[in-house]
Amino acid sequence: xxxxxxxxxxxxxxxxxxxxxxxxxxxxxxxxxxxxxxxxxxxxxxxxxxxxxxxxxxxxxxxxxxxxxxxxxxxxxxxxxxxxxxxxxxxxxxxxxxxxxxxxxxxxxxxxxxxxxxxxxxxxxxxxxxxxxxxxxxxxxxxxxxxxxxxxxxxxxxxxxxxxxxxxxxxxxxxxxxxxxxxxxxxxxxxxxxxxxxxxxxxxxxxxxxxxxxxxxxxxxxxxxxxxxxxxxxxxxxxxxxxxxxxxxxxxxxxxxxxxxxxxxxxxxxxxxxxxxxxxxxxxxxxxxxxxxxxxxxxxxxxxxxxxxxxxxxxxxxxxxxxxxxxxxxxxxxxxxxxxxxxxxxxxxxxxxxxxxxxxxxxxxxxxxxxxxxxxxxxxxxxxxxxxxxxxxxxxxxxxxxxxxxxxxxxxxxxxxxxxxxxxxxxxxxxxxxxxxxxxxxxxxxxxxxxxxxxxxxxxxxxxxxxxxxxxxxxxxxxxxxxxxxxxxxxxxxxxxxxxxxxxxxxxxxxxxxxxxxxxxxxxxxxxxxxxxxxxxxxxxxxxxxxxxxxxxxxxxxxxxxxxxxxxxxxxxxxxxxxxxxxxxxxxxxxxxxxxxxxxxxxxxxxxxxxxxxxxxxxxxxxxxxxxxxxxxxxx
Amino acid sequence: xxxxxxxxxxxxxxxxxxxxxxxxxxxxxxxxxxxxxxxxxxxxxxxxxxxxxxxxxxxxxxxxxxxxxxxxxxxxxxxxxxxxxxxxxxxxxxxxxxxxxxxxxxxxxxxxxxxxxxxxxxxxxxxxxxxxxxxxxxxxxxxxxxxxxxxxxxxxxxxxxxxxxxxx
Numbered sequence: 001x002x003x004x005x006x007x008x009x010x011x012x013x014x015x016x017x018x019x020x021x022x023x024x025x026x027x028x029x030x031x032x033x034x035x036x037x038x039x040x041x042x043x044x045x046x047x048x049x050x051x052x053x054x055x056x057x058x059x060x061x062x063x064x065x066x067x068x069x070x071x072x073x074x075x076x077x078x079x080x081x082x083x084x085x086x087x088x089x090x091x092x093x094x095x096x097x098x099x100x101x102x103x104x105x106x107x108x109x110x111x112x113x114x115x116x117x118x119x120x121x122x123x124x125x126x127x128x129x130x131x132x133x134x135x136x137x138x139x140x141x142x143x144x145x146x147x148x149x150x151x152x153x154x155x156x157x158x159x160x161x162x163x164x165x166x167x168x169x170x171x172x173x174x175x176x177x178x179x180x181x182x183x184x185x186x187x188x189x190x191x192x193x194x195x196x197x198x199x200x201x202x203x204x205x206x207x208x209x210x211x212x213x214x215x216x217x218x219x220x221x222x223x224x225x226x227x228x229x230x231x232x233x234x235x236x237x238x239x240x241x242x243x244x245x246x247x248x249x250x251x252x253x254x255x256x257x258x259x260x261x262x263x264x265x266x267x268x269x270x271x272x273x274x275x276x277x278x279x280x281x282x283x284x285x286x287x288x289x290x291x292x293x294x295x296x297x298x299x300x301x302x303x304x305x306x307x308x309x310x311x312x313x314x315x316x317x318x319x320x321x322x323x324x325x326x327x328x329x330x331x332x333x334x335x336x337x338x339x340x341x342x343x344x345x346x347x348x349x350x351x352x353x354x355x356x357x358x359x360x361x362x363x364x365x366x367x368x369x370x371x372x373x374x375x376x377x378x379x380x381x382x383x384x385x386x387x388x389x390x391x392x393x394x395x396x397x398x399x400x401x402x403x404x405x406x407x408x409x410x411x412x413x414x415x416x417x418x419x420x421x422x423x424x425x426x427x428x429x430x431x432x433x434x435x436x437x438x439x440x441x442x443x444x445x446x447x448x449x450x451x452x453x454x455x456x457x458x459x460x461x462x463x464x465x466x467x468x469x470x471x472x473x474x475x476x477x478x479x480x481x482x483x484x485x486x487x488x489x490x491x492x493x494x495x496x497x498x499x500x501x502x503x504x505x506x507x508x509x510x511x512x513x514x515x516x517x518x519x520x521x522x523x524x525x526x527x528x529x530x531x532x533x534x535x536x537x538x539x540x541x542x543x544x545x546x547x548x549x550x551x552x553x554x555x556x557x558x559x560x561x562x563x564x565x566x567x568x569x570x571x572x573x574x575x576x577x578x579x580x581x582x583x584x585x586x587x588x589x590x591x592x593x594x595x596x597x598x599x600x601x602x603x604x605x606x607x608x609x610x611x612x613x614x615x616x617x618x619x620x621x622x623x624x625x626x627x628x629x630x631x632x633x634x635x636x
Numbered sequence: 637x638x639x640x641x642x643x644x645x646x647x648x649x650x651x652x653x654x655x656x657x658x659x660x661x662x663x664x665x666x667x668x669x670x671x672x673x674x675x676x677x678x679x680x681x682x683x684x685x686x687x688x689x690x691x692x693x694x695x696x697x698x699x700x701x702x703x704x705x706x707x708x709x710x711x712x713x714x715x716x717x718x719x720x721x722x723x724x725x726x727x728x729x730x731x732x733x734x735x736x737x738x739x740x741x742x743x744x745x746x747x748x749x750x751x752x753x754x755x756x757x758x759x760x761x762x763x764x765x766x767x768x769x770x771x772x773x774x775x776x777x778x779x780x781x782x783x784x785x786x787x788x789x790x791x792x793x794x795x796x797x798x799x800x801x802x803x804x
Contacts, residue, residue, distance in 0.1 A: 031768050035781040081770030232725030235767035270672075270709050271766055273779050311668050312708030314764065328667035330706040346665075387769055389727035395770035427726065461769075463726045477729050481764060487706070 002290040005298040006176040009167075016168040023112060025049075026088040028156060029074040030242055031235075031274055032081030032396070037100070041085050044101040045072050048108050073165070076243015078156035080143055080396040083123070088156075093138040096121040143394045146413050148375060150383050151359045152399045155243035160278050163285040166246040172291050174362035175250050178257055179299040182365075187258040188214060191361065193369035195381040200226055200317070200354030201429065201458045202534075203380070203447035206361075209351055212341035213259040216349040221261035224345065224352045225252050227268040227275065228322060230314035231430030232481060234461030236385040237355040239397045241268065241275035244359065245282035251358030253292065253303050254365065259351050264305045267322055270312050279307055314485035318533045319344075319352045321487070332487045333533035354459065356385055376402030380446035384457070390427075390464035391418050400445070407441040410464055421466040425550070429458025431478040432538030434545030435471060454545045456538065470567035471550040472557050475542050476504035482539040493536030496527035500543060507554065510561045510570040517558055521547055556633065566630045572613050573629045578603035580625035587617035587626065652677055653685055657692050664693045667703055671710055680711045708763075716752045716759035718797055721776045722790075725765030728773040731784070736773050737762060739787035743794055757801060758794070 003009040027033075027042045049072060078086045083097035089111050096107065096118065103121060110116040122136040123143075135141040149155075158165035166172075178187055192207030213221060225248060229237040241248060252264045268276050283305055286292040294302045308326050315321045316331040323345050325331035344350025360382060364372045373381045380402040386409065389395050393415030400409060406426060410416070417423050425435045434455030436443070443449050447457050465474065483497040503520045506512040524540035524547075531537045547554060556562045563571035576587070576596075581603035588596040588604060595611050598604030603625075606617070618626045656673045660666035670689060675681055681704050690697040704710045722728075722737045740760055744753050752759040768774045771783030775790060782793055 031766075031781055032770050035768055035771055035774070035783055081768070084771075229767065230764065232729070232765035233727045233769055234765070235769055238767040269767075271763060309669065309672065310707075311672060311710060312763075313706060325668065326665070328663075328665040328703070330702050332706075389769040389772060390730055395727075395772075397770075430726065461726065463730065463769075465730060469730055474726075474730070477726070485764070 002288065003297055004290065006180050009172060009176055009297060013167050013170065013173065016164055019168075023092075024071045024073055024090040025107075025112070026073050026075045026078075026090060026157065028076070028078045028084060028086040028088075030077030030081065030084075030156075030239060032077065033084035033086055034274075036084040036098075038085035040101045041087065041099050041104060042072070042074055044104040045087075045108075048104050052108060054108070054112065073159045074161070075157060076155045076160045077239035077397050079147075079398060080394050082395045088138065094136055095123065095138045095141065097123055143396075143398075143413060143415065146404065146408055147399050148383050148401045149399050150363055150372075150375065151240065151247075151356055151385055152243070152397070153363065154247060155239060155397075158244070160243050160245055161281050163246065163282070163289060166244070170366060171246055171362075172250055174365035175253055175291065176297055178254050178365055179297055179301055184214060184258045184260060187254060187365070190369050191258070191364060194364045194372040195369075195379075196357065196360055196364060196372070197380060197447060198354055199356035199360070199384065199459065201432070201456055203457060206353065206357055209341060209353070210255065210258045212339070213261075213349045213351045216342055218349050220263070220346075220348045221259055222345045222348055222350040223252055223255045223259065223261045223264045224322065224326070224350060225264065225266040225355055225358055226317065226319075226322060226352050227266055227272070227355045228310050228317040229269060229272075229355070229459060230317045230485075231432075231459055231461045233389055233427070233430055233463045234387045234459050236387050236397060236460045238269075238272050238275050240355050240359055240385070241272070242278050245275075245279045246286065247359040247362060248279070248355055249282055249286055249292070249305060251353075251361035252305060253296070254361050255351060255353060255358060256303050257301060259349070261351070262302055262304065264303065265308050265326055265345070266305060267308045267310060267316070267326060269310045276307060276309060283307070313487070314481075315487045315533070315535050318535055321533065322352065323350065330487070332489045333535075335532060356460075377444065377446050379448055384445065384460060386460045386462045388414050388462050388464070390462075391421065391466040391469070392416070392464040393418055402446045403444045405442050405444055406436070409445060409462070410441070414464065417464065417466050421468060423464070424467050424469060425465045425471060427463040427465060427474065427478075427542070428461075429456040429538075429541070430461040431481045432456060432534070432541055433458045433461075434541045435465070435474065435549065436545065437549040439549075454541065454548060456541070468565055468567070470508075470563055470565040471546050471553045472504070472563075473508055473565075473567050475546045476501070476508055478542040479504050479539070482535065486535065486539070490530075490532035490536060492527050492530035493532065493539065496523050496531070497536070497539055499523055500527070500540065504543070507557050508563075508568045508570065510557065510568070512558045514558060517547075517554060560631075560633050562631045562633050569615075570613055571631050573608060573631060574606050574611060574613065574615075574617060575627050575629060576604050576606055577625045577627055580623050582623055582625070584622065586620045586622065590616045590620040592616060650688065653688060654692075657689065662693060664695050664699075667693065667695075667700065668707070671700075671704055675710060679715045679717075680713055683712065711759075714752065714756060716756050717801070718758050718778055720758055720760045720794070721763045721766065722760065723764075723766045723768075723772070723774045723776070724762045725769060725772075727769035728765075731772040733762075733773040733785075735787055736775060736785045736790050739790050740775070740794065743791050757798070 085099050087096040087099045117136045124134045188210045196206045197203040313331045316325045318333045320334040321331040340350040376382045383399050383401050385399045425437050427435050479501045483501045486493045488494045503516050524543045528540045595607040686700050687697045690700040724733045768781050773785045774783030775785050
């Protein structure tokens with residue numbers, strides 16, 4: 001099917017909408033569910049439906065309604081990846097979790113044929129009084145109740161590899177409207193009015209970015225979709241590219257039209273093979289349908305999209321580094337100005353937008369700026385997707401209106417902390433963001449509030465930490481990440497992150513002094529001020545926020561040599577239980593620093609001053625006589 | 637697919653490299669894609685080929701070497717047939733990915749500084765984030781993601797692959 005004009009497209013969409021599928025079985029085929037065996041479940045459904053003769057298309061000519069009884073549909077991510085593989089039955093909105101191939105028969109028999117719910121497969125929760133609460137319907141599930149799905153409108157609902165499914169939900173209508181009714185200035189005006197801000201983390205107004213690029217005169221311009229989601233702990237963009245690739249393409253074409261570009265690139269991380277595969281398929285289908293390429297919908301507008309795969313470098317998420325990488329160079333950032341909007345890819349004006357930003361665009365064009373502003377807050381309209389992970393019950397992909405509090409996000413949507421533990425902190429914005437403690441739980445999640453608290457929105461990674469997590473160790477972890485990802489071009493970032501990591505390592509090893517702590521803070525501020533690009537400028541954030549909100553825990557490590565969360569191995573002590581010790585001498589033989597001594601028939605003793613806490617003796621002892629004690633304040 | 641000794645490989649399939657270069661129009665803007673495809677072919681980037689690519693693209697060998705060493709994906713040393721990537725992203729880290737990594741390395745008998753088994757069957761890498769954080773801790777073998785992991789499951793998965801390799 002190739003659409004020569006807008007009315008061709010509208011007519012086709014109209015005919016798709018008339019096809020009523022009585023029931024749809026949606027099987028999540030996101031990376032998470034695939035890892036849990038979704039493919040076998042999907043195949044089993046196909047088999048059973050075929051055997052039962054339920055996959056037959058019944059075309060009834062009555063009133064021009066095409067009727068299909070059961071449609072089986074592989075979809076993108078539905079959200080709670082931990083409970084995968086997930087299956088949804090529409091139109092009832094019944095959701096099943098942890099579905100195995102052997103459950104399929106029962107679902108077909110009970111739910112599809114009789115409309116009953118298979119309770120053992122639905123979301124449930126044991127209430128404090130011992131009763132079990134079931135949430136068979138998606139609309140009642142607390143995980144979905146506070147979510148607003150604008151960006152993820154199709155994710156988990158349509159087959160991402162089938163263009164018709166996207167079209168049936170008004171796909172490419174926004175593009176059609178833009179090309180036939182709106183001037184590029186109109187488009188920019190609408191996006192400006194909507195107040196859409198960059199979802200990659202910085203929060204720069206998208207409309208303004210487009211306007212800058214629009215105003216520059218050049219023979220060639222580019223738009224780039226930034227899908228280099230490198231934050232450890234974030235996967236929103238992956239889900240979007242895998243679950244609704246056409247929305248990203250449509251947004252990119254509209255951006256191209258707005259700034260006057262005819263070429264677009266999608267830069268995707270090498271670690272996301274499935275996203276690349278589905279984007280390629282989507283691009284191919286869009287070309288065939290006349291929605292990409294020459295003379296789109298007969299308007300004379302042409303646009304081409306190419307995919308560039310990254311090769312594993314976090315810094316390439318930074319605009320200028322990403323441009324260098326697309327040009328086939330080392331992905332190192334360049335000083336700005338000139339901004340990419342003036343001089344970007346191959347020296348031409350370039351707009352770079354995040355995947356999520358672009359996926360918002362078609363919805364804004366279709367429903368209008370006013371509609372978009374009805375979600376979120378005045379300065380941060382719309383919604384934000386988050387990857388909710390860490391020690392939270394419902395880990396997965398969520399989308400909430402801006403301005404929701406962290407408490408609602410973590411405790412209502414996320415279901416609270418796993419295993420009845422206590423909430424300790426939440427890390428927002430990945431290695432560039434900050435760790436916020438309990439006192440900030442009522443902070444609204446929007447660009448400005450988070451900035452004020454020392455964190456950043458980031459692309460949307462949200463890692464929840466509980467009482468068993470050592471804050472200092474987490475800060476060290478992030479620093480080791482940014483240090484190894486620092487490209488080495490500017491001194492503050494290259495050397496500063498290295499020294500900060502050294503100090504943090506000293507702290508968790510129990511060898512640091514208070515002077516080290518002061519030096520850590522000073523270095524952090526220099527790196528933040530003096531680094532060339534966003535990576536270095538934000539790398540100290542985890543250290544600075546943890547020093548601000550969890551200074552006591554640093555002091556415990558530095559002064560008392562105590563790790564309250566019992567994580568840092570150097571804060572342990574090994575003792576030999578004289579009752580259990582048979583004086584075999586094994587421990588003394590394996591000890592690498594020879595700090596265990598003893599004589600035959602007398603219990604051995606560990607010299608605490610010399611012990612390096614390697615744990616060799618603990619593993620060697622055949623009588624379990626070695627005990628590990630965590631140092632506490634006061635008994636040090 | 638067995639690994640070819642570089643000399644044999646070079647003699648035999650400079651044609652392959654030429655085909656890859658041809659496909660990308662001998663354009664240095666496509667250098668990353670070119671190197672990715674070469675690595676796909678050889679499982680690493682042999683030095684001779686890097687020099688050859690530089691000459692063909694009319695850039696200096698240093699330029700190609702610079703790109704090849706900048707990105708984590710590229711390896712100048714032969715990699716194993718199966719790539720085990722243990723995720724050490726934030727979510728996996730707080731859920732104990734280090735234990736998984738230790739178990740994998742121990743099982744394969746890798747010493748400090750070694751990433752590839754002597755029989756070139758496995759290479760073990762850590763990766764900052766696979767993007768399957770909800771299943772943390774996760775591990776990917778080639779392009780298949782497994783999670784949540786513990787030491788025992790990690791060993792089982794590797795054993796499974798070892799068995800399959802013996803059969804084939």
